[in-house]
């Protein structure tokens with residue numbers, strides 16, 4: 001039998017990230033360590049603009065691109081005036097010269113309003129990634145996010161109604177978490193069919209208010225094993241709705257890695273979760289086959305992640321009935337199981 005990987009195809013343009021740590025944020029969220037994640041502890045917006053302009057001009061001169069410009073790390077829609085307009089005007093200049101194909105930003109669900117977003121859309125914003133974190137009132141309250149699940153849902157509609165593409169970010173394992181909550185959030189997110197999703201299991205980072213709660217025994221982060229299993233369960237649900245999952249876990253960054261005190265922060269978290277999700281898909285196909293499999297041909301582009309981190313899934317494939325050498329990587333688009 002032949003079958004495709006259910007993951008939607010990746011975007012064509014490369015992302016050009018612009019980090020604005022904490023810029024526009026109404027307060028510091030208990031878990032947030034944008035300073036450690038981005039390696040910058042503040043955002044001097046004028047300095048960021050000047051540096052961005054120089055770098056974009058350099059890229060244009062070298063004939064690079066196109067890129068999707070992405071403003072991350074803060075609350076773009078709540079930047080003081082006229083910064084959103086200033087950054088979008090800069091992006092527009094380089095869009096006209098062909099270097100920039102699209103512009104996205106990240107923001108909070110309580111910092112979007114219909115008129116404001118329509119204005120930003122008219123100025124060239126194409127996509128908004130909402131830091132939803134959870135749709136659950138209890139988890140949002142326990143994490144001090146300052147909005148309800150209903151407001152998070154409404155914010156997604158505001159983004160769509162402004163004609164913008166939607167991205168959803170979830171942060172499972174927050175204070176107030178309970179069994180089944182993340183999978184419920186995933187189903188809600190998938191039902192909204194956003195263009196992209198990012199899933200960042202919560203970790204305890206030095207310098208965040210979460211450290212105090214964790215040290216007092218009031219918060220326990222997920223284990224890495226739980227994170228891998230929960231993410232692996234979430235992936236097919238999102239893929240089934242055509243959602244591109246563009247990040248699993250926080251990106252490794254020396255300043256972050258040195259400051260994570262607890263929680264599922266592992267450089268191979270995403271690889272392990274993707275590999276486990278794929279394993280479950282293949283296990284279902286083997287069940288359909290109804291007998292011991294003899295050969296599995298796998299598209300070569302999955303060879304790096306297929307067996308998971310340090311071949312952790314090799315024994316599991318063996319238990320499923322695959323003999324040594326019966327899994328082969330080939331220049332093919334489809335999986336083939338015999």
Ligand code: SF4
Pocket residue numbers: 022025026027028029032033034073074075108131
């Ligand atoms: S989670 Fe978002 S809103 Fe909260 S401090 Fe971090 S960047 Fe700002």
